Amino acid sequence: MCIRRRCAARAPTVWGWDARPYPYFPARDEVWSDGGNYARGHWLNGRASARSLAGVAAEVCLESGVAEYDVSRLYGLLRGYAAGDAGTGRAELQPLMLAYAFDAVERDGVLRFQSRNGRLDGDVEPDRLAVSDEAEADLVMVRAPEAEMAGRVRLSFIEAGADYETGAEEAIFPDEATRSVAASELPLVLTRGEARGIAERWLAEARVARDTAKFSLPPSRLGLGAGDVVRLPDETGGAADFRIDRVEMAEFQMLEAVRVEPELYVPSDAVEVAARPRPFVAPVPVYPLFLDLPLLRGDEVPHAPHVAATARPWPGSVAVYDSAADEGYGLNTLLGAAAVVGETKTALQRAAPGVLDRGAPLRVRLVSGELASASLTEVLGGANAAAIGDGSPGNWEVFQFTGAQMVGERTWEITGRLRGQAGTDGIMPEVWPAGSVVVLLDxxxxxxxxxxxxxxxxxHYRIGPAQRGYDDPSYTHLVEAFDGVGLRPYAPVHLAWLRDAAGDDHLSWVRRTRIDGDSWQGAEVPLGEESESYAVRVMQGGAVVAETVVSQPSFTYGAGQRAADGVAGAYAIEVAQVSVQFGPGPYRRIEIDE
Structure with a gap:
């Protein structure tokens, strides 16, 4: 349906405003068969917001304090321009001058803008050239060597009608002998046809402008200046057109010019191909997960959790809003990509940390994404890290794997696992049941x-498609508190005990560190805490019968103290390193028999 309005004679006429939404019309040609007519048609959709090039140049002049300007000879249409922090009016105009082929020259105190058209402004006869003592000859012509010419021109731009994504077009000189590429980037919104035309014009202009000329004119030819096109005699006895690019006023006008051809500025008659915007994706709830993880690289914020999200289809980006109450939310984080998240289809039994778990494959069905195998060297360097847990923020075991094989649709089997990484061996359960959650830490x-x-x-957290507000039904509302697992000490290892002749039990262990513990340079790993402290508790019959805190990796439980505590027969001792900020980490247990 079109809305057409006929106005009074000589008044503007609104013609061809279409009710179909741009850019889906004309891009959805499988829905509307007349989409191919858009490029040469009368539609205003997608065009009404464009600005005239003359209007933009005038606005830049006014903002820069230039009151005397003339844009009457400037033609063109500007779809969009990301000026950014250009700083000066000249810097703002430079990309426009390159793209739309126009010059800015000052004449008689007026800054004049004029589109290049290659049309002749005057002839210069050989006998009318001025003789200058500073010049080698009356007319000096130079042609740049072929080797200095780029055979390809590549232009990056903002593509109109395609969600303003970055596009690129390339022009190649036929039978080009050089392999050099001249790449440029313009912050302009262009169609692909327009960008291709600019690249082709640049390539042709560079070839034609290989020919340069230097000459002088007498004061009687002051009417010619920068931007004018003059015809000069060439070496073959013919003539060629040159555009004056530089003027130096002395006794004579000393001019520098480059060769031009009017055909370079004739618009192409190539039919524009409509851009394809990304298909519409209805907002659907995303599946968010909070992961309160230990330090993995060492440069993370230790008390801050990670957040992952996935969805099918993925909405493009996901926003995380937070607040102390269920109101007044502020944007916290943006997620630009879907995390690789899956659900286990088989159970994962407990395994020893520090050695490859070569047990049965762990089968995982992913929501989206894929897995890949890695060599053992790559894994030891940090590759293929993942977390498995029950979905709650603080209960995640970090592991790595060498093998990943696809065995079905979005279903993978993971083998060669390194379990309990980054100190999570201290919270590893006897089994992660089927239905556990796996997140790739990539x-x-x-x-x-x-x-x-x-x-x-x-x-309070609200997580959902970034294109929608946090009060949209597609958002998920969560209320979470985080312990800051990055601050959690690792569980001690190598617990050992010895009973002496007096019946006293002597316990020892080796501490670990959560910070910079991979280096083999030092004699001891860094402490990683403000002070060295361990919580020790005596267990019997599932109950805590005694607790104490020691400042060294050893503890003596004397026979007299055992009797006072009522401990007889077999018992157990559990030890945990203590952090001033976090408190005790995971406990390590040793059984003590009579």
Whole structure:
């Protein structure tokens, strides 16, 4: 349906405003068969917001304090321009001058803008050239060598009608002998046809402008200046057209010019191909996961959790809003890509950390994305890290894997696992049942912004498609508090005990560190905490019968103290390293027999 309005004679006429939404019309030609007519048609859709090039140049002049200007000879239409922090009016105009082929010259105190057309402004006869003592000859012509010419021109731009994504077009000189490429980027909204035309014009202009001329004119020819096209005699006895690019006033006008051809500025008659915008994706709820993880690389914020999200289809980006109450939300984090998230279809039994788990494959069905195998060297360097858990923020085991084989639609089997990485061996259960959640830690999950003072406090989170407001039904509302697992000490290892002749039990262990513990340079790994402290508790019959705190990796439980505590027979001792900020980490247990 078109809305057409006939106005009074000599008044503007609105013609061809179409009710079909742009850019889906004309792009959806499988829906509307007349989409191919758009490029040469009368539609205003997608064009009414364009600005005249003359109007934009005039606005830049006014903003720069230039009151005397003339844009009457400037033609063209500007679809969009990301000027950014250009700084000066000249810097703002430069991309436009390159793209739309116009010059800015000052004459008689007026800044004049004129589109290049290659039309002749005057002839210069050989006998009318001025003789200058500074010049080698009356007329000096130079042709640049072929080797200096680029055989390809590549232009990057903002594509109109395609969600303003970056596009690129390339022009190649036929039978080009050189392999050099001249690449340029313009912050302009262009169609592909327009960008291709600009690249082709640049390539042709560079070839034609190989010929340059230097000459002088007497004061009687002051009417010629920068931007004018003059005809000069060439070496073959004919004539060629040159555009004056530089004028130096002395006793004579000393001019520099480059050769031009009017055909370079004739618009192409190629039919424009409509851009294909991304298909519409209805907003659907995303599946968000919070992961309160230990330090993996070492440069993370230790108390801040990660957030991952996935959805089918993926909405493009996901926003995370947070607030202390269920109101007054502020944007916290944007997720630009879907995380690789899956659900286990088989159980994963407990395994020893630090050695490859060569047990049965772990079968995982992914929501989206894919997995890949990696060599053992790559895995030891940090590749193929993943987290498995029950979906709650703080209960995640970090593991790595060498093998990933696709065995069905979105279904993979993971083998060659390194379990309990980054100190999570201390919270590894006897079994992760089928239905557990697996998240690939490939850098896609991002840390949220969380103040240290908010650690452990419940906050409200709304997570959903970034194109929608946080009050949209597609958003998921969560209330979560985070312990800051990045601050959690690792569980001690190598617990050992010995009973002496007096009946006293002597316990020892080796501490670990959560910070910079991979280096083999030092004699001891860094402490990683403000002070060395361990919580020790004595267990019997499933109950805690005694607790203490020691400052060294050893503890003596004397026979007299055991009797006072009522401990007889077999018992167990559990040890955890203590952090001033986090408290005790995971406990390691040793059974002590009589």
């Amino acid at each position: 850098g896609t999950p991002a840390q949220i912004d969380l103040a240290l003072s908010n650690r452990g406090l419940a906050r």
